[in-house]
Amino acid sequence: MKIRRCTPEDTELVAKLGRETYYHTYKHLNTPSIMQAYLDEAFPHEKIRSELEDQNSHTFLLTIEEEVAAFSKVNILDSQTDLQEKEGMELQRIYVLEKYKRRGLGKTLIEHSIALGRELGCSYIWLSVWKKNPSAVSFYEKMGFHQAGTRIFKMGEELQSDYLLRREIS
Numbered sequence: 001m002k003i004r005r006c007t008p009e010d011t012e013l014v015a016k017l018g019r020e021t022y023y024h025t026y027k028h029l030n031t032p033s034i035m036q037a038y039l040d041e042a043f044p045h046e047k048i049r050s051e052l053e054d055q056n057s058h059t060f061l062l063t064i065e066e067e068v069a070a071f072s073k074v075n076i077l078d079s080q081t082d083l084q085e086k087e088g089m090e091l092q093r094i095y096v097l098e099k100y101k102r103r104g105l106g107k108t109l110i111e112h113s114i115a116l117g118r119e120l121g122c123s124y125i126w127l128s129v130w131k132k133n134p135s136a137v138s139f140y141e142k143m144g145f146h147q148a149g150t151r152i153f154k155m156g157e158e159l160q161s162d163y164l165l166r167r168e169i170s
């Protein structure tokens, strides 16, 4: 298993992976038009490239025998989508491809993020997760996150309610 930080050269791969995993996870919970609007807003190549160029944003790719198995994205400082406290680190995305689920890869990426947060002097890691994704909520609870509030997320034209979850970094 290898984990590496993505660079702007990975734009196409990261955009494709982001679109496909998001679609796969949430397609049954959204209308096709809302889903399409979100995918178009979140994953254009120029946007992904600028995220990969951002020093305060880190996208990690986990591969097993050269095959992509999972990825994650964390943000610090003003690259966080909300809160934006200097001691915080946001886990914005974490996706494990279907055939690799329940093999400890999600846990590995959480631990990897926490180690990076510690190195960067962050005191907590936070994330937001849609209330309608209970399996992710259960996973995060297993990983030591606790509820720290809620927020409204704009998905296309629809407003969705998220839990804000947080875990201290000691």
Ligand SMILES: CC(C)(COP(=O)(O)OP(=O)(O)OC[C@H]1O[C@@H](n2cnc3c(N)ncnc32)[C@H](O)[C@@H]1OP(=O)(O)O)[C@@H](O)C(=O)NCCC(=O)NCCS
Binding pocket: 025, 094, 095, 096, 097, 100, 101, 102, 103, 104, 105, 106, 107, 108, 128, 129, 130, 133, 135, 136, 138, 139, 142, 143
């Ligand atoms: C949520 C996700 C990242 C978990 O990754 P994973 O590699 O399957 O999880 P792991 O195998 O590392 O599991 C770690 C722990 O969480 C538990 N867990 C994992 N998925 C779980 C679930 N759906 N329900 C309850 N517990 C779960 C595991 O049992 C394990 O517990 P243990 O350490 O006591 O054995 C993965 O299922 C995924 O990519 N889901 C779709 C995308 C998604 O919803 N992302 C989050 C968007 S906010």
